Amino acid sequence: MTDPSGEKADARALLSLRNINMTFGGVKALKNVSFDVMPGEVHCLAGENGSGKSTLIKIITGVYRPASGAVIDYDGQTYSHMSPVTAQNGGIQVIWQDLALFPEMTVAENIAFQTLLGRWPRFVNYGRMRETAIRALKRLGVTLDVDLPLKEFPIAQRQIVAIARALVGEAKIVFMDEPTASLTQSETDHLLDIVRTLSASGVAVVFVSHRLAEVLEISSRLTVLRDGGLVGVYSTEGMTQSRITELMTGRTFDQHVRAQPKDANPVVLEVKNLTRPGQFEDVSFTVRRGETLGITGLLGAGRTELALSLFGMLKPHSGEVVLDGKPVRFSTNREAIEAGVAYLSEDRLSLGLIQPQSIADNLVIASLDGIRTNGLLSDERKRQLVAQWVADLGVKIGKQSDAISTLSGAISSASQSPNGWRPIRNF
Amino acid sequence: MRSVVDRFVSWVGPEIAGPGAAFIAVMIFFSIGSPQFLTGATFGSVAFQLPELGLLTLAMLLPILTGGLNLAITFTANIAGLTVAWVLQQNGGADAGPVAFLLGSLLAIGVGAASGLIMGLVIAYTKAHPILVSLSMMIFLRGLGEFLTRGGDVSGFPAFLQPIGHGSILGLPIPLLILIACVLIWHVLLTRTKLGFGTYMIGSNIEAARYSGINTRKVLVLVYMLSGAMCAIAGIIMLARFNSVRVGHGESYLLITVLACFLGGVNPFGGFGRVIPVFLALVVLQLLSSGLNLMGANQHLATAVWGILLISVMLLRWMSSHFKIFKRKKG
Numbered sequence: 001m002t003d004p005s006g007e008k009a010d011a012r013a014l015l016s017l018r019n020i021n022m023t024f025g026g027v028k029a030l031k032n033v034s035f036d037v038m039p040g041e042v043h044c045l046a047g048e049n050g051s052g053k054s055t056l057i058k059i060i061t062g063v064y065r066p067a068s069g070a071v072i073d074y075d076g077q078t079y080s081h082m083s084p085v086t087a088q089n090g091g092i093q094v095i096w097q098d099l100a101l102f103p104e105m106t107v108a109e110n111i112a113f114q115t116l117l118g119r120w121p122r123f124v125n126y127g128r129m130r131e132t133a134i135r136a137l138k139r140l141g142v143t144l145d146v147d148l149p150l151k152e153f154p155i156a157q158r159q160i161v162a163i164a165r166a167l168v169g170e171a172k173i174v175f176m177d178e179p180t181a182s183l184t185q186s187e188t189d190h191l192l193d194i195v196r197t198l199s200a201s202g203v204a205v206v207f208v209s210h211r212l213a214e215v216l217e218i219s220s221r222l223t224v225l226r227d228g229g230l231v232g233v234y235s236t237e238g239m240t241q242s243r244i245t246e247l248m249t250g251r252t253f254d255q256h257v258r259a260q261p262k263d264a265n266p267v268v269l270e271v272k273n274l275t276r277p278g279q280f281e282d283v284s285f286t287v288r289r290g291e292t293l294g295i296t297g298l299l300g301a302g303r304t305e306l307a308l309s310l311f312g313m314l315k316p317h318s319g320e321v322v323l324d325g326k327p328v329r330f331s332t333n334r335e336a337i338e339a340g341v342a343y344l345s346e347d348r349l350s351l352g353l354i355q356p357q358s359i360a361d362n363l364v365i366a367s368l369d370g371i372r373t374n375g376l377l378s379d380e381r382k383r384q385l386v387a388q389w390v391a392d393l394g395v396k397i398g399k400q401s402d403a404i405s406t407l408s409g410a411i412s413s414a415s416q417s418p419n420g421w422r423p424i425r426n427f
Numbered sequence: 428m429r430s431v432v433d434r435f436v437s438w439v440g441p442e443i444a445g446p447g448a449a450f451i452a453v454m455i456f457f458s459i460g461s462p463q464f465l466t467g468a469t470f471g472s473v474a475f476q477l478p479e480l481g482l483l484t485l486a487m488l489l490p491i492l493t494g495g496l497n498l499a500i501t502f503t504a505n506i507a508g509l510t511v512a513w514v515l516q517q518n519g520g521a522d523a524g525p526v527a528f529l530l531g532s533l534l535a536i537g538v539g540a541a542s543g544l545i546m547g548l549v550i551a552y553t554k555a556h557p558i559l560v561s562l563s564m565m566i567f568l569r570g571l572g573e574f575l576t577r578g579g580d581v582s583g584f585p586a587f588l589q590p591i592g593h594g595s596i597l598g599l600p601i602p603l604l605i606l607i608a609c610v611l612i613w614h615v616l617l618t619r620t621k622l623g624f625g626t627y628m629i630g631s632n633i634e635a636a637r638y639s640g641i642n643t644r645k646v647l648v649l650v651y652m653l654s655g656a657m658c659a660i661a662g663i664i665m666l667a668r669f670n671s672v673r674v675g676h677g678e679s680y681l682l683i684t685v686l687a688c689f690l691g692g693v694n695p696f697g698g699f700g701r702v703i704p705v706f707l708a709l710v711v712l713q714l715l716s717s718g719l720n721l722m723g724a725n726q727h728l729a730t731a732v733w734g735i736l737l738i739s740v741m742l743l744r745w746m747s748s749h750f751k752i753f754k755r756k757k758g
Contacts, residue, residue, distance in 0.1 A: 313638070337640040345638055354632045354639075356698060365628060365639040368621045376619040 014039040014204055015060070015074050015092075015173060021067040022055055022228075024398060024406070029055045030066070031229045037173055040202045042195060044215045044236070047225035048248050050396060053208050056225070057175050061094050062087045075172065093166035094175040099158055101165075103151035108133040110150050111164045136164040139201065140194050156187035163194060173204040180211055192218050212241040226250055265289040267325075271310070274319035279305040283319070311343040312336035337366050353404050360386045360400040442692025442701050445740060446708040449690070453711050457718035464718055471600075473713045475593070478602035479668070480680050480687070481709050482661035485613050486654045487684040488705055492617070493647060494630045494697025495550065495557030497654045500684065501677045502568035503542045504662035507535035508672040509572060511663055512581045520583050528588065536659040542568065543655025547648035572674030582671035592667030602664050609660065614702040622649055630697025686737050687712060712736075 015037040022030040030052045037043050047053050058064045060072070062082035072079040075090055082092075101110050108126075111133035133146045142160055150158060159179060166174050176195075180188045188211075195205050195218055209215055215222065216236055224231040224247045231247050265288040274283045280302035287293050297303050308314040310321060312330025321328050323339055330336040333343070345351040353362050363386050364371055371381040386400050397407060457464040483500050490497040514531030515523040542564060549560050594601045617623035625646040628636040637643045666672050691708035693700030715736065716729035724732075 332642065333638070334640045334642060343638065350632065351635050351638045354628050354635045354698075356631050357628060361624070361628070365624070365636070365641065368624060372621075376615070377621065377624060378619075 012039070013037065013073070016072075017056075017060070018071040018073075019069045020056065020059060021069065022052075022059065022064060023067065029228050030059075031227075033225065033228070033230045035223055035230075036233070037204050037206060038221075039172070040199055040204055041221060042199045042205045042207060042219045044207045044209065044219035044222045045225070046209075046212075046215060046222055046244060046248055050227075051225040051248070052228040053225060054177065055228075057094060057177060057206075057208070060087065060175070061092055088169065091170050091172035092175075093169050093171040093173070095159065095162045095166060095177065095179060097177045097179075097181065099162045101150055101158055101162055104149055106147050106149055107144055107153070107161055108146035110161050111136055111146070111168055114165065114169055132168055133164065136167045139167055139197070140164060141197060142194070155182050156184075156191070159183075159191065160194065163198070167198075167203075171203055173206065174198065175206045175208070177208050179207070180209060180214060188214065212244050215244065216241065224248055262288045262290045265291070268323070269310075270320075270322040272320040272322070274306070274309065274316050274321065276302075276305060276309060276314065276316050280309075307343060310336070311341055313343075342366075355405040356403050358401045359397055359404045359407065362404045363389055442699075442704040443707065445692050445744060446690060446704050446711055448743075449711045449736065449740065450707055450714075453714050453718065457714070457721070461718060461721045463721055469714075469717050469721065473710070473717050474600045474603045475668075476717070477709060477713045478600075478606040479661055479665055479677060480683060480713070481606045481706065482609060482657055482664060483677065483680050484684040484687045484705060484709055485609055485702070486657035486661065488613070488688050488693065488700065488702065489626060489650045489654050489657075490557060490561075491685070491688050491693055491695070492626050492630045492697055492700055493557075493650050494633070495647075495650075496561060496685070497543075497546070497651065498558065498561040498681065499542060499546065499565040499568055500654070500658045500661075501681050502565050502572060502674070503539050503655050503658035504665060505572050505672065505674045505676060506542070506568050507539045507659035507662035508666040508676075509575060509581065509674070510535040510538045510659075511666055512584070512672045515584055516581075521585050523585050525587060528585070532659075532663050535663055536656050539655040539657070539659030539662070540652045541655070542658075543651035543653065544648060546655075547651030550651065551644040551647040569674060576672075576674055578674070580671045580673045584666070584670055588667045588670070592664065592670070602668065605660065605664060609657065610702055610706050616653075617702060622646060626650055627698055630694070630699070632698075683712070683733070686733070690737055690740055 013036045015035075017033070017035040020030050020033040020035070022028075033052070033056060035045075035056060045053050045056070055064065059066050059070075060082060062084040065081040068080065070080055072082060074082075074092070077090075079086070105113075108130045112129040115129070115132055130146055137144055137146070137160070140160060140163060142164075144153070144157060144161070150161060153161070163174070163176075179191060183191060192214065195207070198205055207215065207219055216239060219236050222234045222236050222239065222244070224234070224244070226248060231250075234247075267286050268289050268291075269287040271286070272284050275281050283306060285293065295303050295306060305314055309316045312333040312335055315331070323341070328335075328339060330339070330341075336343075354365070360382055364382050367385075368377060371377055371385055373381060383400060390397055390400075463469065483504065486500045486503075487497060511528070511531035511534075514534060515527055518524070518527035546557075546560050546564050549555055550557050591601055596604060617626065625636065625641045625643070628639070628641055629643055629646055633643055661677075662672075665677060669676070687708050688700065688705055689695055690712070691700065691705030693705060712733055715732060716726075719729040719732060720726065
């Protein structure tokens with residue numbers, strides 16, 4: 001064991017997993033992993049994309065059944081696998097990345113509906129529902145209007161609603177899958193405060209995040225996975241970001257290396273005084289070949305609208321866009337794609353990918369002309385092209401015909417590049 | 428052997444399993460139940476009855492794959508038939524020549540496509556629900572047709588139309604040949620063209636398809652136009668087979684076409700489904716009604732049996748996904 005304190009910690013662990021193995025269509029997703037969570041601790045589960053973090057959570061919550069030989073000790077009981085019902089009733093709660101809430105229903109209903117399930121008499125007691133919801137929010141130190149439909153709230157507050165729901169379910173342990181991915185800095189700070197509150201009240205929180213700064217700030221211990229195997233369990237005390245990166249990747253990086261200036265490279269994109277009234281005004285910048293430009297701002301600052309205007313899905317009111325030295329004015333995103341502009345949506349689940357369709361079809365969707373022979377689409381060309389891209393990206397997939405929803409979040413993000421066969425320019 | 432099966436399955440689509448099993452079951456059942464079943468006569472009657480329902484099912488298939496529906500198919504077929512009838516009457520009625528028929532057919536296909544064009548434009552631009560849009564179109568076409576025909580039959584067509592409805596080439600009925608040609612066109616359209624690709628993607632997630640650079644409006648409009656054009660072909664075949672046109676003819680086929688699509692493994696919410704399994708599902712439905720006829724069952728009972736078959740298919744499909752009986756092991 002890499003964790004020297006592992007042996008004595010075992011005795012009082014809330015959740016303890018041993019010998020966890022999992023295989024998907026020939027790909028080993030988890031190899032002999034063990035994992036412990038103490039009551040009330042904030043524990044971070046770290047690892048690169050596809051290292052098996054989500055799979056591990058799904059095993060703990062009973063979504064997947066691990067290979068035989070697995071031992072799951074939870075709250076004094078031993079299981080060979082979990083079922084969603086045992087996990088729920090036992091107080092294991094997950095805040096998924098997509099939150100799994102009901103946007104049309106009120107905050108109160110979203111938080112408290114589970115308490116109604118299976119109760120007799122089968123009538124909805126709205127009064128009690130409101131009380132439950134308000135109490136749960138109070139525990140988090142938050143006040144929201146519980147009578148408004150959830151869709152009226154921004155993503156950060158919906159997340160809080162999801163956490164409140166977990167509390168109502170009498171959570172002993174809460175998993176948060178990339179909770180900060182779509183939050184601004186101040187929202188993230190607020191969320192971390194809430195995590196501390198939870199932890200102080202005795203609820204263990206397992207945090208899955210790529211943002212190493214947060215990991216160090218919030219958690220007391222750290223479990224690192226790499227390629228489906230356990231790297232080790234570490235205390236976050238004295239841990240540095242570069243050390244975590246090293247553990248996650250198995251390589252040494254110098255965190256201080258900045259992107260090389262690309263001043264010598266030709267300008268690829270020039271935006272002059274681009275304006276769309278009410279959304280963004282008078283935006284100008286240039287991007288050189290090989291550069292990565294970050295466009296930042298709070299929610300509603302016009303970031304998405306600016307990107308969509310460059311991608312031909314919104315029409316700028318005035319201003320000029322020059323691509324490769326030629327002024328362009330896209331009237332559809334098709335024209336933008338043909339000119340070599342790609343757009344990866346923030347909302348991968350519903351806009352970026354066509355989840356039920358195959359990996360192959362999702363990859364070729366924006367480059368159908370590239371797989372045409374004699375005017376008809378060729379399955380053979382499609383297979384070759386997809387195999388080549390998958391190899392280029394260096395990701396592991398099952399079969400090309402598998403639905404893209406079978407891939408983990410990060411790999412499906414990589415698949416989202418709608419113009420794989422051209423150099424991608426990413427805004 | 429396995430690889431031949433695999434290639435066949437990948438060509439026609441994995442949805443073939445359901446209708447394939449139903450086909451085998453129906454064949455075995457009636458071969459035992461009725462000695463006359465495995466004769467040319469049965470297959471002759473199936474071959475002549477299949478095309479109308481088949482062509483209308485093809486017209487229904489495309490909108491369903493996009494996650495929509497075209498409830499106007501039967502009345503579009505009627506209006507197309509009326510168009511042919513009108514052109515023939517303008518050119519001498521029973522004495523009209525083949526050129527007039529050809530002209531009338533082209534015009535009919537144009538009329539069918541136009542009805543689809545209107546529906547497609549409304550659906551693509553206003554994002555109104557396809558059921559409501561096509562229902563409105565259905566009511567409009569029905570009213571228009573009944574107004575034009577005063578509710579009666581239009582007949583008196585030239586004799587050379589007879590073979591199109593009843594003739595055979597090399598022992599195969601001409602309507603069946605037309606259906607097979609249309610099935611193959613639809614198969615190529617869906618599996619090998621950008622329009623087909625877009626159809627499936629739109630059926631799964633229209634917004635993501637739009638973000639991926641698919642011209643979703645164009646695809647939707649074309650899908651409904653092609654659906655309308657296919658209705659027109661069905662209408663022309665119906666005219667030739669019955670030697671008359673009546674508004675309301677084939678109305679009972681409407682919901683059967685939807686069910687035939689589902690029997691053929693088409694996802695009712697769109698995005699998945701192939702032509703060949705749907706074709707096989709149609710053959711099964713027709714064999715079932717012909718077989719029951721042979722055994723002396725009432726025509727209406729045959730319709731009831733269709734309903735039972737479809738419910739059993741849903742149950743079987745649920746069981747097979749639940750217990751993984753029919754799932755082959757992944758190699």
